[in-house]
Amino acid sequence: MNQRKSGGPRGGSGKGANGGGPGMVMGDMVSCWLCSNPVSTRALFCHTCGTIQPPRVLDPFTRLGLPIRFDLDPAAVERQFAGFQRTLSPERFESKGPREKSNARAQLDAFRHAHDTLRDPIRRARHLLDIAHGAAARRAPLADPELDALEAELAAAGDTVELDRLANHATREMERCIHDLSAAFRANDFDTATRVVHRLERLEALAGAARERRPGLRGDAS
Numbered sequence: 001m002n003q004r005k006s007g008g009p010r011g012g013s014g015k016g017a018n019g020g021g022p023g024m025v026m027g028d029m030v031s032c033w034l035c036s037n038p039v040s041t042r043a044l045f046c047h048t049c050g051t052i053q054p055p056r057v058l059d060p061f062t063r064l065g066l067p068i069r070f071d072l073d074p075a076a077v078e079r080q081f082a083g084f085q086r087t088l089s090p091e092r093f094e095s096k097g098p099r100e101k102s103n104a105r106a107q108l109d110a111f112r113h114a115h116d117t118l119r120d121p122i123r124r125a126r127h128l129l130d131i132a133h134g135a136a137a138r139r140a141p142l143a144d145p146e147l148d149a150l151e152a153e154l155a156a157a158g159d160t161v162e163l164d165r166l167a168n169h170a171t172r173e174m175e176r177c178i179h180d181l182s183a184a185f186r187a188n189d190f191d192t193a194t195r196v197v198h199r200l201e202r203l204e205a206l207a208g209a210a211r212e213r214r215p216g217l218r219g220d221a222s
């Protein structure tokens with residue numbers, strides 16, 4: 001069962017993997033910049049005159065026509081993005097006016113940004129927390145002594161073996177955290193999700209710092 005797209009995705013046809021999603025929402029209408037007729041915030045093209053619209057403020061899930069949830073099929077994210085990328089490819093707007101060209105460019109940028117956000121589990125989680133749980137998501141992180149200790153170990157690490165061990169440890173911890181995050185979101189446990197996101201951010205920074213310091217230590221053994 002192959003989903004054949006004739007005209008490429010057209011904003012409103014979000015087909016979430018589980019059939020959910022905001023599909024039929026008609027509430028958010030704006031005016032077409034060219035003909036002034038009402039057009040949905042999710043539509044790439046005016047329903048009346050067919051002209052490319054500028055990108056509107058949308059969460060990355062809605063923009064890509066995906067369900068708003070943490071567990072996303074990576075293949076579905078890529079498929080949606082590729083479809084919109086084809087629809088918005090600059091060659092298709094070569095014969096159009098400057099405003100249409102710049103709208104298409106801005107749309108493509110917005111889709112790239114949404115794609116980058118949803119591909120990265122930490123950024124995806126942060127957006128979900130913003131959508132579902134705005135204020136609490138920005139709460140100050142709780143104390144995490146285990147990470148304090150890891151960061152102290154990193155500061156004291158003096159050779160590549162130690163740095164690699166710390167980077168690997170952080171990476172493994174991150175994988176565990178992503179499982180925890182997935183479970184927390186499924187349970188709508190946003191407090192836990194917020195805590196795990198904070199932890200992931202610190203682990204990511206730690207792994208990055210360990211790798212960054214590594215090349216400078218080459219030749220350590222001599």
Ligand SMILES: [Zn+2]
Pocket residue numbers: 032033034035036037046047048049050051
């Ligand atoms: Zn129009």
